[in-house]
Amino acid sequence: MSNRTLGLMMGFVALLIVAVGVIFVVAVAGGGGDDDDDGGNAPASNGDGGTDTRDDGNQPTVSGICGENRLITFGSDPNTVLDPIQARDDVTSQYIVEIFGGLVTLDLDLNVVPDIAERWEISEDRLTYTFFLREEVVFHNGRRVTADDFKYSFERAADPAEFSPTVLLYLDEIDGVRAKFNGDTNEVSGVQVIDEYTLQIRLNRPIGYFLQELTYPVAFVVDREQIESNPRDWTRRPVGTGPFRLKTLNPLEEIVLIRNDRYHLGVASLEEVVFELGGGSLVTRFENDEIHIGGVPSIELAAVRSGDSPLSDEYRPALQLALGYIAMNLNKAPFDDPLVRQALALSIDREAVNEVLLFDAWRVADGILPPEMPGYDAEAVTSYPYDPARAVELLSQSTYAGNVPRIVLSYGGGGGDPPDILQAFQQQWQDNLGIEIELQAVETAAYLRELDRGTFQMVSAGWIADYPDPEDFVGKLFESTSTLNRIGYANAEVDALIRQAAVERDQELRYRLYREAEQLVIDDAAIIPTFWPVDHLLVRNCVQNWPDLGTVVPKFRYIEIDPSKD
Amino acid sequence: MGQGLAGYILRRLLWAVPVLFVVSIVVFYMLRLAPGDPVDTLLGQRYDAEVAERLRGKYGYDQPVYIQYVKYMRNVLQGDLGVSTRHQDFSVKEVIVPKIRVSATMGLFALVIVFVLGIPVGVYAALSRGTPVDPLLIGSWLFLDAIPVFVSVIFAQWLFALKLEWVNLGYEGVFHKNIILPVLLISLPGVAGVARLMRASVIQVIGEDYIRTARAKGLRERTVIISHLARNAMLPMVTVIGLTLPGIFAGSLFIELFFGIPGIGRESLDAVRAPDFDVVLALVLFGSTLFVVANVVIDVVYGFIDPRIRVGATRGG
Numbered sequence: 001m002s003n004r005t006l007g008l009m010m011g012f013v014a015l016l017i018v019a020v021g022v023i024f025v026v027a028v029a030g031g032g033g034d035d036d037d038d039g040g041n042a043p044a045s046n047g048d049g050g051t052d053t054r055d056d057g058n059q060p061t062v063s064g065i066c067g068e069n070r071l072i073t074f075g076s077d078p079n080t081v082l083d084p085i086q087a088r089d090d091v092t093s094q095y096i097v098e099i100f101g102g103l104v105t106l107d108l109d110l111n112v113v114p115d116i117a118e119r120w121e122i123s124e125d126r127l128t129y130t131f132f133l134r135e136e137v138v139f140h141n142g143r144r145v146t147a148d149d150f151k152y153s154f155e156r157a158a159d160p161a162e163f164s165p166t167v168l169l170y171l172d173e174i175d176g177v178r179a180k181f182n183g184d185t186n187e188v189s190g191v192q193v194i195d196e197y198t199l200q201i202r203l204n205r206p207i208g209y210f211l212q213e214l215t216y217p218v219a220f221v222v223d224r225e226q227i228e229s230n231p232r233d234w235t236r237r238p239v240g241t242g243p244f245r246l247k248t249l250n251p252l253e254e255i256v257l258i259r260n261d262r263y264h265l266g267v268a269s270l271e272e273v274v275f276e277l278g279g280g281s282l283v284t285r286f287e288n289d290e291i292h293i294g295g296v297p298s299i300e301l302a303a304v305r306s307g308d309s310p311l312s313d314e315y316r317p318a319l320q321l322a323l324g325y326i327a328m329n330l331n332k333a334p335f336d337d338p339l340v341r342q343a344l345a346l347s348i349d350r351e352a353v354n355e356v357l358l359f360d361a362w363r364v365a366d367g368i369l370p371p372e373m374p375g376y377d378a379e380a381v382t383s384y385p386y387d388p389a390r391a392v393e394l395l396s397q398s399t400y401a402g403n404v405p406r407i408v409l410s411y412g413g414g415g416g417d418p419p420d421i422l423q424a425f426q427q428q429w430q431d432n433l434g435i436e437i438e439l440q441a442v443e444t445a446a447y448l449r450e451l452d453r454g455t456f457q458m459v460s461a462g463w464i465a466d467y468p469d470p471e472d473f474v475g476k477l478f479e480s481t482s483t484l485n486r487i488g489y490a491n492a493e494v495d496a497l498i499r500q501a502a503v504e505r506d507q508e509l510r511y512r513l514y515r516e517a518e519q520l521v522i523d524d525a526a527i528i529p530t531f532w533p534v535d536h537l538l539v540r541n542c543v544q545n546w547p548d549l550g551t552v553v554p555k556f557r558y559i560e561i562d563p564s565k566d
Numbered sequence: 567m568g569q570g571l572a573g574y575i576l577r578r579l580l581w582a583v584p585v586l587f588v589v590s591i592v593v594f595y596m597l598r599l600a601p602g603d604p605v606d607t608l609l610g611q612r613y614d615a616e617v618a619e620r621l622r623g624k625y626g627y628d629q630p631v632y633i634q635y636v637k638y639m640r641n642v643l644q645g646d647l648g649v650s651t652r653h654q655d656f657s658v659k660e661v662i663v664p665k666i667r668v669s670a671t672m673g674l675f676a677l678v679i680v681f682v683l684g685i686p687v688g689v690y691a692a693l694s695r696g697t698p699v700d701p702l703l704i705g706s707w708l709f710l711d712a713i714p715v716f717v718s719v720i721f722a723q724w725l726f727a728l729k730l731e732w733v734n735l736g737y738e739g740v741f742h743k744n745i746i747l748p749v750l751l752i753s754l755p756g757v758a759g760v761a762r763l764m765r766a767s768v769i770q771v772i773g774e775d776y777i778r779t780a781r782a783k784g785l786r787e788r789t790v791i792i793s794h795l796a797r798n799a800m801l802p803m804v805t806v807i808g809l810t811l812p813g814i815f816a817g818s819l820f821i822e823l824f825f826g827i828p829g830i831g832r833e834s835l836d837a838v839r840a841p842d843f844d845v846v847l848a849l850v851l852f853g854s855t856l857f858v859v860a861n862v863v864i865d866v867v868y869g870f871i872d873p874r875i876r877v878g879a880t881r882g883g
Contacts, residue, residue: 024573042609056822077652077836079607079608079610080608080654081653081654082656088609088610088611088612089610089611089612105677160620161619163617163620163624164617165609165610165612165613165614165617165618166612166613167614168616168617169612169613169614216664229626233655233656234655234656235654235655236655236656250664250828251652251656251661251828252665252828252832252833252836253737253826253828276736276826277826277827277828278736278737278825278827278828279823279826280735280736280737280791280823280824280826280827281720281723281735281824281825281826282736284720284723284724284727284728285727285734285736287728288727288728288731288734288735290734290735290736378793380631391753442601443600443601443839443841444602444604444606444607444839444840445600445602445603445604445606445607445840445841446601446602446606447598447602448602448606448607448609448610448611449602449606451604451611452606452618463611466612483613483614483615484611511669552692
């Protein structure tokens with residue numbers, strides 16, 4: 001290297017730095033004012049910067065995303081293996097319901113519809129369900145599904161060695177499930193194979209939401225041959241009966257589902273569904289034509305919704321079948337006094353918080369059941385309004401008037417409200433009641449443990465529906481004997497209503513009984529409902545039949561990509 | 567001499583054993599003393615309490631910590647790093663190795679860029695001392711260094727993906743051109759540090775007698791700079807490069823988050839948050855091992871560059 005080359009090299013480096021600096025300065029100055037133009041036509045004239053111009057002629061596919069029969073959306077890593085009896089949350093279930101199937105499934109309007117069972121008969125006492133299976137249903141490996149497979153799957157779910165977290169929550173009404181789970185029997189006596197394509201399930205009590213429960217993954221059918229030949233990691237390439245098969249699962253990277261060409265309910269139009277697990281910059285990537293489904297950033301929500309944004313015509317809200325709420329441990333001071341709880345409920349202004357902090361992203365929960373839940377009736381149930389004067393009055397009548405003990409509100413891993421919202425509530429409780437509530441962030445594991453062991457005092461919590469029936473909220477969370485009633489709520493009147501509703505034959509009457517129980521729970525201020533969350537999505541126009549649904553149902557087989565609509 | 571060097575390396579590596587032992591005990595205890603365990607997150611909100619107890623029994627979390635530790639170490643010594651509780655169908659090795667590969671490849675790219683740019687910039691700045699070029703040069707790179715990553719990333723994504731459409735932002739593998747942007751965002755801020763170190767080193771060496779001697783002998787300036795000046799000024803860089811090496815395996819959490827890169831930074835965050843006991847331990851042990859090895863390597867390389875150090879080390883150590 002000569003002196004001159006060295007000098008030249010140094011000169012080049014200096015030039016490079018200056019170029020980088022200039023690009024930054026120019027772009028920052030230019031980007032401050034109007035960075036909302038379409039950005040599609042900026043010429044790449046700054047090529048002499050050198051560092052970023054390694055453009056190998058392989059231009060990003062600007063319009064190609066709608067040209068392929070492949071939906072690219074985003075997702076999260078599943079929280080458990082892709083085994084239906086292990087799935088216990090919506091993240092994992094959204095993959096499970098596409099890969100597996102059961103006797104029945106949900107349509108996009110949340111009705112229970114036939115899946116592998118073509119039809120069913122319910123006995124007069126409503127204790128015996130006879131399912132008649134379709135004869136043409138095959139697993140992804142081509143093996144025919146028979147009643148024996150269902151018997152195996154139910155018994156596997158109840159097998160104590162499988163540690164299914166949900167089998168007792170959703171299938172306990174099947175005769176013999178608990179006995180098998182406790183290791184008393186080898187068989188689930190309530191599930192009987194009548195013939196190759198007829199399955200009979202006997203219940204121990206006549207519940208009105210059994211078919212809904214069967215739409216939960218724990219009741220899905222799995223392939224015995226695959227599991228027995230590969231017990232440890234069959235879930236990496238699970239064999240199910242669903243509209244899609246798992247093609248790839250790369251943790252933190254992507255999940256790819258590929259169409260099942262022998263699906264019995266109508267083969268999907270999409271060839272593949274790609275869930276990108278990287279997170280990253282979803283809005284930018286949506287704007288950059290890299291993904292079909294993106295999310296709306298909260299600060300742009302108002303503009304997007306009002307139609308003032310270029311993204312407006314791709315905006316799609318997804319109404320979740322979920323509730324955010326403040327849970328209090330009713331066994332602990334001061335929450336053992338209903339007056340304190342009512343005062344707390346009356347002194348938060350959820351409307352204002354939604355408007356100011358959330359840009360109206362969510363809906364104030366005027367009740368427990370979300371509006372999309374069957375049995376919801378806006379008129380029948382109301383939650384406490386914002387009434388600070390009455391709150392003060394109630395607090396002064398309570399046993400803790402003037403001596404409210406230290407309260408810690410923990411939040412962290414339960415899908416509750418984000419911290420800034422809790423801070424607003426904290427301020428309102430302070431201003432309206434003079435109660436100082438300490439906020440405490442805890443790790444997910446610690447949060448869940450507090451909840452499970454009942455050591456918490458007050459938590460920000462969330463509940464997402466498992467199946468579309470009011471029982472999943474009212475019964476699961478508030479019946480005094482329910483495992484998931486973690487707040488220690490026990491109201492004989494509520495229990496009686498829930499039990500009556502469970503076995504009521506008349507659907508409308510059933511719903512009404514749940515609503516009555518719901519109103520009692522709210523009047524007791526057993527929890528403080530805060531918001532019904534809404535996801536705000538961006539969906540490319542070429543994606544047809546995208547359901548505005550925030551619930552886990554098998555939905556990708558309905559979706560089509562129409563390049564002409566982009 | 568070769569014999570002595572081998573013995574030295576061996577002794578140094580043997581010292582790693584108690585270090586790793588202590589690290590593993592501390593981390594093992596810390597994980598288990600924290601509130602909540604993998605079973606809590608594995609089960610989430612919906613489960614029957616009995617399942618939790620049974621699962622704790624299955625994983626042995628219901629036993630005293632020292633027994634759990636002995637069992638764990640016994641498995642580790644047999645090459646079994648345990649299971650990931652988040653991905654039970656993957657072994658710990660299968661969980662972390664692909665991510666280490668991704669992060670290390672990116673880190674290596676970044677390292678090369680940092681030193682290839684940083685060293686000449688430092689030399690040039692030192693040689694231009696007293697002219698405006700020196701502060702301007704170092705200043706420009708410090709400017710890049712001073713931009714917080716969440717500003718530079720968002721700006722760069724907007725500029726290079728949305729405005730200029732040179733790259734896409736999705737992760738398509740470490741040898742895809744989409745990786746250029748994240749690699750530059752990791753490396754460019756680091757140039758200033760290396761450049762300043764090199765600059766200081768060169769300025770120090772320039773004043774040495776042997777440089778003056780070399781110049782007095784009438785050697786050409788190019789020879790002086792390359793053979794005498796740069797070579798000696800490089801010495802401190804060996805330590806820097808060596809100590810940076812384990813770091814490239816650590817990944818860059820922010821960059822990985824912003825670009826959705828499945829690297830070890832995100833994996834570590836997820837593993838700690840879960841908590842995924844065996845994965846966290848494996849990551850910590852891997853990191854500690856790297857650090858120890860890197861230090862040994864630095865010492866050995868020093869010996870080749872500067873014989874004085876080798877002699878002293880083998881005698882003393």
